[in-house]
Amino acid sequence: MLHAADDLLVEHGFGALTVEAIARRAGVAKQTIYRWWPSKVEILLDTLIEDSDKRIPVPADDPTAESIRGYLRSFARFVTRDPAGKVLLALLAEAQHDPGTAKSFHRRYLGPRRGQERDMLARGADAGEVSPRLGPDATMDALVGPIVYCALTGSSIPRGLVDNLFEDLLRPRAD
Template identity: 45%
Template sequence: MIRPSRHHGNRHGRSEEARRAVLEAADGLLVEKGFTGVTMEGIALRAGVAKQTVYRWWSTKTEVLLDAFLEDSAEELVPPDHGDLAADLRDYLRRLAHFLGGSESGAVFRALIAQAQHDPAFAAVFRERHLDAQRARDRLPLERARDRGELPGSVDVAAETERLVAPLYYRVLVTGEPLDEAFADAVAPARELSGRVRDPDRFAALLGRYTGCAVPAGATSGDGFALGPLTVRLTRSADGVDVVVAGVVDRVLAARVETLFDVL
């Protein structure tokens, strides 16, 4: 049975150096040889430590790989805080895409997921030790944006976060297609949506309902207005009113705005 790792000794000096060497050795061996090619003996040899040293801290190679992965994800997947949701999402999704698809840590992640499919005990430990912490990291950009008013307070952060990161995991675990910056950028919802409407008053009223924000009096009589975190620009022509809605991040809201363009 896989158990959470035991105390790893002094985090300073030679003990910490040896522990780090073991974790790095496990990462490297997995990339080179695959999961079945990793052994406790091989890890010890690569790390330059006695086999007893490895067994003093871990019972199995899966425990070693899990600890290596947990440390890597905690260090490398810290969400940025640029003070702007678009920049935060672009940076974080690119970081996550590289981590999952282009790093040694991603190779370890895929191996651990594969192991979890036929080892229920390990699967439970993996979820317990990784899932909650990773979900908290994934949600942080949207939570910060909500707290500073870029997103409406009613936004479902958990659901929107899952919609953002799910395509990355699908590629790395199911299709095997490349995870590059272009794909990561495409995952983030558009910041601006544009279309033409014939009834701008009705459009503004429905947009206010969707965002939970009050539409300013006379909003559609000028060339634009602010609505909560959104900025709406209006340009009149003989065929109707061209509308640009800036600041859209919530995918549900984006779909509703697109529908308004189609029906109004």
């Protein structure tokens, strides 16, 4: 059902995605879906959580400068080239218009992922691998914001953007 949901989102967009269409594509009754998920947003959130954990895991063990840089590069590929990244972009867009989507999106996805990213930066800083110029949340916003903006507007990510952001916001300063 999760794969049916994200396939349909990519094919037809968020507005045309319905629980009925998901059920039809997955070969299950609509009631089966409603037994597990109250809405298409919740289905998409489960899809996003599963896909993000597989495709763009936050470095957990002793993050190095290169593993953090690699995470940012993977995130850029995820939102611009991976069909699963379309789910993230669709939920971000829908959260702008629907307070319920925004609340669920923050509670289930953004909050937990930001906690992992915050921990990654703190461990990287403790190890001397990175030196965030801003607080952890502002640093992550400054790193991923331009990437998400490019993806949401359909622009390509300029060559070197991730590296330049990394160098400007995270690279330890020479003493």
